[in-house]
Amino acid sequence: MSALMRPYGDTTGDGMVQLSFTLPMPHGKKAEGAAQQLARKMGIEPAMVVHAKPIGPSFTFFVVYGSVSHLVDLDEVKVVEREYPLLSPKETNLAIRTLLRRRMVVVGACIGTDAHTVGIDAILNIKGFAGEKGLEYYREIKVVNLGAQVSVPDLLAAARAEQADAVLVSQVVTQREAHLRNTRELATAFRQEWAEGEGPVLVVGGPRFDEAMAGELGVDRVFAKGTTPADVASYLVHALAARRGVDPTAPAPAAEELQEEPA
Amino acid sequence: MTGTQHTQQTAHLLPLDPELVRRARALAAEVGAPIVDLARRHTTVSVERATLRLxxxxxxxxxxxxxxxxxxxxxxxxxxxxxxxxxxxxxxxxxxxxxxxxxxxxxxxxxxxxxxxxxxxxxxxxxxxxxxxxxLGIGRIDARRREREALVGELGDPERTPWIYLIVATGDIYEDIPQAQAAAREGADIIAVIRSTGQSLLDYVPEGATREGYAGTYATQENFRLMRAALDETSRELGRYVRLTNYASGLCMPEIAALAGLERLDMMLNDSMYGILFRDINPVRTFVDQRFSRQVHARAGIIINTGEDNYLTTADAVEAAHTVTTSQLLNEFFAKEAGLEDWQLGLGHAFEIDPDVKDSFRLELAHALLARQLFPDAPLKWMPPTRHMTGDVFRGYLLDAFFNLAGMLTGQGILLVGMMTEGVVTPWLSDRDLALQNVRYVRDAAGGLVEDFRPPPDGFIARRAHQVLGESVELLERILRHEHGLLDSIADGTFGLMRRPADGGRGLDGVVEKADGYTNPAAELLEGDG
Structure with missing residues (x-):
């Protein structure tokens, strides 16, 4: 494949694209000219404003077709891969069955004085987040959600009692770096209880965390804003497999195992 | 909206076995009765707080x-x-x-x-x-109800059904207001302000006008007041009464119902089991709170919207079709027991069958007609596809058109407008405009088909509807075989995918068993025996 390419309409190299947008101005000749100008500045030349429709008195919606002058250079395309493959709930369930031969136990909490369970609930509640169901939805995951304002000793005790495979902690409140202080306290307590690579996989998340801070904070993984339940579930499968030195995405076993059975 | 027009339009859409229908209702009453008894024997912190708010x-x-x-x-x-x-x-x-x-x-x-x-x-x-x-407090709710009736009398209802239901959700009430007014001008008959994520789990109702929320705006008395005032203004401008919807759900369900009554909201999301199954709220807490909140809604003339669509977002919409019917039957029983009338029952269902399933549209029609025929006088709430909206907005637009068509063909009362960008972005101005064009086109082109559409009694649609009703009756029978009926069924996962034991979940510590001398004048007035 050539490293250079253009979009494809109906002829190789025609560069055709379509786009739609709204400008905050009344419909009319001027508005169509404005749309054309925008398209041209986006590299579309010639630009055909094929549709312009007023939305109320002060907005106009456009559909534009045209040939874009830009070239795509595949050699310059750099993508940051996540360190684990994203699995569907079904794939996650199957991987857990193969890996653990029992349900995965996940204990979640908000620690410290943080009463904002928004984050942990978005990940754990069946209701979920961003159109994805939470971990409760997964047949092969047992979720123990301790809720808000849980102390580190209580969380540790629950993780022990439940024989947790993973502990998820959400921190929304960040005044005076409380989220970082709480996380370090948590990590220290867990490392005193369990040796490196043993005990539950320790995950923290929240809108102000930086995903690169896991090592510094002493946890296994940090999730930042926009994380969805599938991200977390996929990561947990990956992390537990890595500890066991197996590849969770190895080809699935016999097809009948794909049948969902009643939990 | 009166039910009679639906009845006339849809009386013979689908021949259902009257004996099976009678049996389904009798079973729902049998399942529901011990829950009502349980609700009567308990109060909750939220019921008591709602009383103080009243x-x-x-x-x-x-x-x-x-x-x-x-x-x-x-x-x-x-x-x-x-x-x-x-x-x-x-x-x-x-x-x-x-x-x-x-x-x-x-x-x-x-x-x-x-x-x-x-x-x-x-x-x-x-x-x-x-x-x-x-x-005095209940009198204020009565006054707000009369005020609504007067405004509807003066300005009028939408000329046709289904009523068009649009959502705003910016997190900032002062941003929501112009968006809601614009949506009403674009054709919305009902505006719903989505709540901030997680409000259902707060054991208090936030106070004042709020400008920050997570994917929604907090339900507060002041936010209710501001939005209702703005929509009153727009209603006058448009010459039709624009309704306002919010959510009486979660740990503060009774309080939010009371605030809705006091601030003249017109519709409230209020499901009998949603909080239990999807938010892990304690079942007893939910049933006690639900009964009181429905009594308030009944008194306030508020239309409730139930949440059956949620079952279909977690379970397969074909396999789980009968759980929707079962939940509708239970919601109807609990609602009527609490004093709500048929015209106040916006029973929910949704267009969520995988479009790759063969005959998916015929199945959707069968399910929608079943609900229509089973609850002929209720303004059913028809919810758009969400699960199979993939980000391919072009395909999504087509799917929404079929959703609209199914809604028109089967005489639905309230149509929540589907967005082609569902699950992609919060709706843009242009998304909403395109979505409303879709609704208008289908309505003008095919709305009248409800008069012509008579599926043959032995055809695919009629047979499927009957099958779902039969499965629903079986499910109700299965619930009754449990020692503690519905509570045990909720505990063992008979409903939805979740197991929710009666002694688990959030808010249990707020449930109190009533003593012999328990007094609550609000409850007495709402029971109608005071």
């Missing part, structure tokens, strides 16, 4: 803790809630501990009031005073 207690302390929470907590700490909050509170007022409720709450929070449970002749003045205060 009596006019508003506001919050400097930390944002509402005074109703402070006062109920103080009373509970000293004398318990087994007899209800009103006796100790109005006893303290009668004894002159404070000149009004707000002052009493402040003093109670500071620990400078002693509460007692008045007995014998001491109880009578407290009882009378509480009764007077709550008659």
């Amino acid at each position: 009596a006019g207690l508003t506001g919050a302390d400097a930390e944002g803790s509402p005074w109703v929470n402070r006062l109920v907590d103080a009373v509970r700490g000293e004398v318990g809630l087994e007899h209800g909050v009103t006796l100790p509170v109005w006893d303290a007022l009668v004894r002159g501990e404070a000149e009004d409720l707000a002052t009493l709450a402040q003093k109670a929070a500071a620990g400078s009031v002693r509460f007692r449970l008045p007995e014998g002749s001491d109880a009578e003045p407290a009882r009378r005073a509480a009764r007077t205060a709550l008659e």
Whole structure:
């Protein structure tokens, strides 16, 4: 494949694209000219404003077709891969069955004085987040959600009692770096209880965390804003497999195992 | 909206076996009766707080803790809630501990009031005073209902059904208002303000106008008031009454119902089991709160919207079709028991069958017609596809058109407008405009088909509808075979995918078993026996 390419309409190299947008101005000749100008500045030349429709008195919606002058250079395309493959709930369930031969136990909490369970609930509640169901939805995951304002000793005790495979902690409140202080306290307590690579996989998340801070904070993984339940579930499968030195995405076993059975 | 027009249009859409229909309703009543009994035997912190709100207690302390929470907590700490909050509170007022409720709450929070449970002749003045205060409060709800009726009389209802339901959700009430007004001008008959994520799990109602929320705007009394006032203005401008919807769900369901009644909201999301299954709220808490909130809605003339669409977002829409019917039957039973009338039952269902399934549209029609025929006088709420909206907005637009067509063909009462960008972005101005064009096109081109559409009695659609009703009857029978009926079924995962035991979940510590002398003048007035 050539490293250079253009979009494809109906002829190789025609560069055709379509786009739609709204400008905050009344419909009319001027508005169509404005749309054309925008398209041209986006590299579309010639630009055909094929549709312009007023939305109320002060907005106009456009559909534009045209040939874009830009070239795509595949050699310059750099993508940051996540360190684990994203699995569907079904794939996650199957991987857990193969890996653990029992349900995965996940204990979640908000620690410290943080009463904002928004984050942990978005990940754990069946209701979920961003159109994805939470971990409760997964047949092969047992979720123990301790809720808000849980102390580190209580969380540790629950993780022990439940024989947790993973502990998820959400921190929304960040005044005076409380989220970082709480996380370090948590990590220290867990490392005193369990040796490196043993005990539950320790995950923290929240809108102000930086995903690169896991090592510094002493946890296994940090999730930042926009994380969805599938991200977390996929990561947990990956992390537990890595500890066991197996590849969770190895080809699935016999097809009948794909049948969902009643939990 | 009166049900009669639906009845006339749809009376013979689908021949259902009347014996099977009768059996389904009888089973729902049998399943529901012990739950009503349970609800009657308990109160909750939220029911007691709602009672204080109806009596006019508003506001919050400097930390944002509402005074109703402070006062109920103080009373509970000293004398318990087994007899209800009103006796100790109005006893303290009668004894002159404070000149009004707000002052009493402040003093109670500071620990400078002693509460007692008045007995014998001491109880009578407290009882009378509480009764007077709550008659005034319920009177305010009655006045708001009359106000709505007058506005609808003056401005008129939408000329045709389904009513068009649009959502706004910016997180900032002052951004929501112009968006809601614009949506009404574009053709929305109903505006719903989505709540902030996680509000259902707060055990208090935030106070004041709010400008920050997570994927939605907090339900507060002031936000309700601001939005209703703005829509009144727009209703006059448009010459039709634009309705406002919010959510009476979660741990503060009764309080939010009371605020909705006081601020003349018109519709409230209010499901009997949603909080249990999807939010892990304790089942007993939910059923007690639900009954009180529905009594308030009944009195306030509010249309409830139930949440059956949610079952289909977690389970397969073909396999789980009968769980929707079962839930509708239970919601109907609980609603009527609480005093709601048919025209107030916006029973939910959704267009969520995988479009790759063969005959998916015929199956959708069968399910929608079943609901229409089973509840001929209820303004059913028809919910758009979400699960199979993939980000391919072009395909999504087509799917929404079929959703609209199914809604028109089967005479749905309330149509939540589907967005082609569902699950991609919060709707843009242009998304909403395109979505409304879609609705208008289908309505103008095919709305009248409801008169012509008569699936043959032995055809695919009629047979499928009958099958789903039969499965629903079987499910109700299975629930009844449990020792503790519905509670055991919820505990063992018969409903939805979740197992929710009666002694688990959030908010259980806020449930109190009533003592013999329990008093709540609001509940008495709402029961209609006071």
